[in-house]
Amino acid sequence: MTQHDIIIIGGGPAGLAAAIAARKAGIGDVLILERDDKLGGILNQCIHNGFGLHTFGAELTGPEYAERYSDQVEELGIPYKLRTIVADVSENREVTYVNSTEGVVTVKAGAIVLAMGCRERPRGALGLPGYRPAGIFTAGTAQRLMNVEGYSVGKKVFILGSGDIGLIMARRMTLEGAQVCCVAELMPYSGGLNRNIVQCLRDFNIPLLLSHTVTKIHGKYRVEGVTVSQVDGNRRPIPGTEEFYECDTLLLSCGLLPENELSRQAGVGIDRVTGGPVVDDSLMTDIPGVFACGNVLHVHDLVDYVSEEASRAGEHAARFVKGSVPEGREIRLEGSGGVRYTVPQLIRPDTMADSVVVRFRVADVYRDKSIAVYYDGVRVQKRKKRIMAPGEMEQITIRKDGFAASVPEKITVTVED
Amino acid sequence: MQSYELTCIQCPIGCALTVTVDGDAVKVTGNTCPRGEAYGVKEVTAPSRTVTSTVALTGGALRRLPVRTAGDVPKAKIFEVMEQIKKTRVKAPVKLGDTVIENVCGTGTDVIATKTVK
Numbered sequence: 001m002t003q004h005d006i007i008i009i010g011g012g013p014a015g016l017a018a019a020i021a022a023r024k025a026g027i028g029d030v031l032i033l034e035r036d037d038k039l040g041g042i043l044n045q046c047i048h049n050g051f052g053l054h055t056f057g058a059e060l061t062g063p064e065y066a067e068r069y070s071d072q073v074e075e076l077g078i079p080y081k082l083r084t085i086v087a088d089v090s091e092n093r094e095v096t097y098v099n100s101t102e103g104v105v106t107v108k109a110g111a112i113v114l115a116m117g118c119r120e121r122p123r124g125a126l127g128l129p130g131y132r133p134a135g136i137f138t139a140g141t142a143q144r145l146m147n148v149e150g151y152s153v154g155k156k157v158f159i160l161g162s163g164d165i166g167l168i169m170a171r172r173m174t175l176e177g178a179q180v181c182c183v184a185e186l187m188p189y190s191g192g193l194n195r196n197i198v199q200c201l202r203d204f205n206i207p208l209l210l211s212h213t214v215t216k217i218h219g220k221y222r223v224e225g226v227t228v229s230q231v232d233g234n235r236r237p238i239p240g241t242e243e244f245y246e247c248d249t250l251l252l253s254c255g256l257l258p259e260n261e262l263s264r265q266a267g268v269g270i271d272r273v274t275g276g277p278v279v280d281d282s283l284m285t286d287i288p289g290v291f292a293c294g295n296v297l298h299v300h301d302l303v304d305y306v307s308e309e310a311s312r313a314g315e316h317a318a319r320f321v322k323g324s325v326p327e328g329r330e331i332r333l334e335g336s337g338g339v340r341y342t343v344p345q346l347i348r349p350d351t352m353a354d355s356v357v358v359r360f361r362v363a364d365v366y367r368d369k370s371i372a373v374y375y376d377g378v379r380v381q382k383r384k385k386r387i388m389a390p391g392e393m394e395q396i397t398i399r400k401d402g403f404a405a406s407v408p409e410k411i412t413v414t415v416e417d
Numbered sequence: 418m419q420s421y422e423l424t425c426i427q428c429p430i431g432c433a434l435t436v437t438v439d440g441d442a443v444k445v446t447g448n449t450c451p452r453g454e455a456y457g458v459k460e461v462t463a464p465s466r467t468v469t470s471t472v473a474l475t476g477g478a479l480r481r482l483p484v485r486t487a488g489d490v491p492k493a494k495i496f497e498v499m500e501q502i503k504k505t506r507v508k509a510p511v512k513l514g515d516t517v518i519e520n521v522c523g524t525g526t527d528v529i530a531t532k533t534v535k
């Protein structure tokens with residue numbers, strides 16, 4: 001069986017940054033496996049600008065951001081296989097992939113970096129009543145059809161869900177001559193970034209209906225319209241509030257789900273809230289030598305944070321291959337009181353770096369509240385935040401020297417007054 | 418005197434701005450920092466945006482070439498710029514940053530390729 005030092009599953013922003021960091025950390029034998037016919041992942045279809053403000057201090061488009069990383073991969077001569085789908089990852093770090101030139105191949109890895117990204121929540125997972133006519137797309141599928149394949153997706157569009165991709169597509173389709181009648185959002189707030197609401201909806205006078213959802217899809221062969229209802233505090237449609245919107249296309253932007261089928265096959269422990277692997281401060285899963293980063297780990301708001309996190313995963317994978325294994329005592333991290341989860345979920349104080357960034361999301365919109373950190377019930381950090389919203393990731397830093405006196409069993413991150 | 422209600426997009430706080438224009442005098446209230454004031458003034462006096470889209474591509478591995486305006490163009494000219502972009506066809510190979518349309522609609526800004534296609 002062929003052996004590689006590090007195998008990276010996925011050639012999107014996370015996989016590319018992890019590969020570059022691993023190579024720069026001195027690992028010569030790094031291999032990227034990518035199922036699409038080009039590197040860059042979802043960035044290829046995100047032709048809008050706004051990427052890279054943190055990483056490059058510039059507002060790049062998705063393809064430009066991707067090319068900065070794929071150029072580095074080429075310059076460093078990191079090998080990659082395109083049109084190659086990974087069929088299985090095993091607990092002993094064997095990766096089985098399939099492509100049309102080699103057939104089915106199983107290779108052994110010194111370390112694996114999971115960087116498969118995420119997938120959109122499809123109609124089937126939303127329980128939308130009605131027929132199954134043509135014209136219903138997830139926002140990302142419509143984005144790919146329009147921006148990469150060059151198809152016109154629809155003329156009169158209704159968008160359910162105010163996630164960023166939905167907002168971006170509202171502008172994109174308007175610019176291409178479609179009429180976007182409305183964006184409906186189940187929650188009382190938008191899950192998208194403020195600037196997207198302003199520049200993608202308000203710029204084009206597209207209404208945003210909060211606390212509304214689609215309660216019926218009309219049309220047997222092609223979408224002919226949708227019925228939209230207001231929902232109550234429990235997200236249940238309120239009878240009598242139905243309104244009909246004529247449209248030929250329904251786009252769904254209702255959340256992203258980390259794509260962890262391979263991780264599950266390998267037996268990696270999955271966090272119920274993030275839908276991604278449980279990792280320690282080195283971004284290693286509960287299978288030694290298997291690391292995770294990017295949207296497969298938890299859905300990020302900005303690609304800049306994906307790149308930064310993936311670089312760390314690549315560095316830690318390199319260290320693992322060289323024989324430095326994260327081990328020793330474990331501190332559990334947990335979110336409570338409005339903090340939905342933390343990544344990592346575990347810190348190993350004996351092998352951790354001098355400081356570890358812990359990222360999380362909050363459950364609601366909070367104004368003038370604080371983020372507090374407790375070590376076994378004793379508060380050690382408190383920071384005021386003017387605003388926190390579910391659509392944006394928050395972070396705290398845990399320092400190793402904070403454990404000099406004693407190591408807590410549990411670290412709790414919470415929202416408080 | 419005219420008054421505009423805006424949401425500031427300079428940071429996640431999203432202050433609700435009221436911008437009043439009285440002749441040459443532009444006044445911003447509701448902001449909590451100088452960036453908000455600058456944003457409010459610009460949005461009512463000279464709003465501008467970067468336009469991103471795709472153009473038809475032949476001779477390459479892709480059918481569409483992603484493009485953007487190199488700088489911002491006046492907001493009022495967005496659809497005019499889109500018309501020019503829709504009419505444009507490009508032949509591969511193209512390099513990221515190559516000019517696709519010079520001085521689009523007289524805005525002083527070029528439309529450039531945002532991807533290299535061999």
